[in-house]
Amino acid sequence: MTIKTDSGVLISAPSGIETGPPVNAGAPFLVASYEVAARTVKKFVRSPQLIVAGTAQGALFLLIFRYVFGGSISHTGSLTYVDFFIPGFVVTSVLFSGMGAATGIAEDLQGGLFDRLRSLPIRLISIISGRVTADSSLLVWSLAVTTFFGVLVGFRTQNGAGAAVAAFGLCVLYGFAFCWLFIGLGLAAGSPQAAQGISFLVFPLSFVSSAYVPVSTMPGWMQAFANHQPLTYMSDTVRLLTEGHATQLVGQSLRGSLLASLLWSAGIFVVFAPLTVWKLRRS
Numbered sequence: 001m002t003i004k005t006d007s008g009v010l011i012s013a014p015s016g017i018e019t020g021p022p023v024n025a026g027a028p029f030l031v032a033s034y035e036v037a038a039r040t041v042k043k044f045v046r047s048p049q050l051i052v053a054g055t056a057q058g059a060l061f062l063l064i065f066r067y068v069f070g071g072s073i074s075h076t077g078s079l080t081y082v083d084f085f086i087p088g089f090v091v092t093s094v095l096f097s098g099m100g101a102a103t104g105i106a107e108d109l110q111g112g113l114f115d116r117l118r119s120l121p122i123r124l125i126s127i128i129s130g131r132v133t134a135d136s137s138l139l140v141w142s143l144a145v146t147t148f149f150g151v152l153v154g155f156r157t158q159n160g161a162g163a164a165v166a167a168f169g170l171c172v173l174y175g176f177a178f179c180w181l182f183i184g185l186g187l188a189a190g191s192p193q194a195a196q197g198i199s200f201l202v203f204p205l206s207f208v209s210s211a212y213v214p215v216s217t218m219p220g221w222m223q224a225f226a227n228h229q230p231l232t233y234m235s236d237t238v239r240l241l242t243e244g245h246a247t248q249l250v251g252q253s254l255r256g257s258l259l260a261s262l263l264w265s266a267g268i269f270v271v272f273a274p275l276t277v278w279k280l281r282r283s
Contacts, residue, residue, distance in 0.1 A: 029129075032122040036130025037137070040104070044138060054100060054142065058093055059149050065089065065212060066153045073213060083158075083243055086150035087167070088211030088235035093146045094139060094175035095206055099199040101135040101179055102186035106195035109187060114280065125277050132179045139175040143168065157242040167241040170261070174234050177265040184276040211235045230264035237261045 044050055070081045108114060108131075117127050147168065157164045182199055189195035206212070208222060209231040215223050226232055240254040 029123050029126050032120075032126035033130040033133060036117070036127055037133040040131055040134035041137065043104075050100070051138075051141070054096065055145050058096055058142065058146050062086075062089055062146065062149050062153065069212075079243055080154075082150075082154045083156065084214075084239065085212060086147075086153075086155035087238040087242055088209070090143060090146050090150065090171055091174060091235045091238055092206035092209075092211045092231060093142060094171065094178050095203050097135065097139045097142045097175060098178045098182035099196065099203070100138075101131075102182040102189065102195040102199040103192045104135075105131055105183050105186035106189050106192045110191055124281060128183065128273075128276055128280060131183060132176070135179045135183070136172065136176045139179070140172055143171050143175070159242060159244045163241045163244075167238045170234070170237060170241070170258075174261070174265055177268040180269055180272040180276055184272045184279060187276060187279040205229060205231055209235060210239075230261065230268070233257055233261040233264055 065085060066082060070085065073081050114127060118124065181202070185198050185202075186195040189198050208218075208226050209215075209229055210226065211231055215226045215232065218226055236252070237254070237257045237260075240257055
């Protein structure tokens with residue numbers, strides 16, 4: 001019997017030895033990622049209460065800030081508070097979705113799903129990339145609903161539809177980067193309850209930023225942090241895209257704010273993507 005080696009050399013195998021069928025190389029990366037993503041989306045579709053609860057929670061917070069706190073906030077320059085607030089709220093809504101991603105991946109880890117997936121001949125990163133893809137697609141739905149409610153309560157863009165679409169796309173990009181952070185936290189937590197508690201520690205960042213109030217209204221010692229954290233750059237970028245005359249309030253140009261927010265998104269991805277894969281490998 002003649003056997004062809006990986007290098008293309010033909011050798012003769014001793015008679016009586018069964019070579020067996022070729023080893024299954026496993027599903028390609030894109031196929032495996034798609035299947036993991038489809039499984040996650042189907043889980044949400046079959047549990048609509050998860051989507052309804054998340055949507056209701058976001059709408060409730062939006063209404064509270066718009067009508068409970070909005071009347072007492074007047075330091076927004078030429079912008080009305082609703083036009084100042086909604087861009088920041090849409091940006092920070094990625095944190096709500098991220099908390100759900102952290103809890104969900106902790107449930108999958110605890111339930112043994114990843115153990116079964118790792119027993120298959122697929123690349124390890126396809127498991128995480130599939131989960132991130134699913135959470136990012138669900139994030140698009142969440143952002144669309146939040147934007148819709150923002151329009152209902154009076155938000156209007158000033159720079160046209162093109163700028164609004166660009167701002168929405170940037171929010172999806174920010175959410176994609178934060179998904180890696182929250183999935184890493186979910187893997188590190190080990191249980192859904194711990195994942196929810198740990199991921200909630202990230203949420204206060206939204207308050208110490210320009211998302212809900214101008215940074216200039218904060219104490220001086222707090223402004224140094226608030227001015228240079230990612231959610232401030234991201235909120236200001238979306239605000240400048242949708243409300244072009246907010247430059248004086250924001251204090252920087254669209255180009256500078258956009259560059260800073262993109263660098264923060266890239267930095268979050270570069271740091272947490274390999275850490276997340278490493279943590280899954282050791283889980």
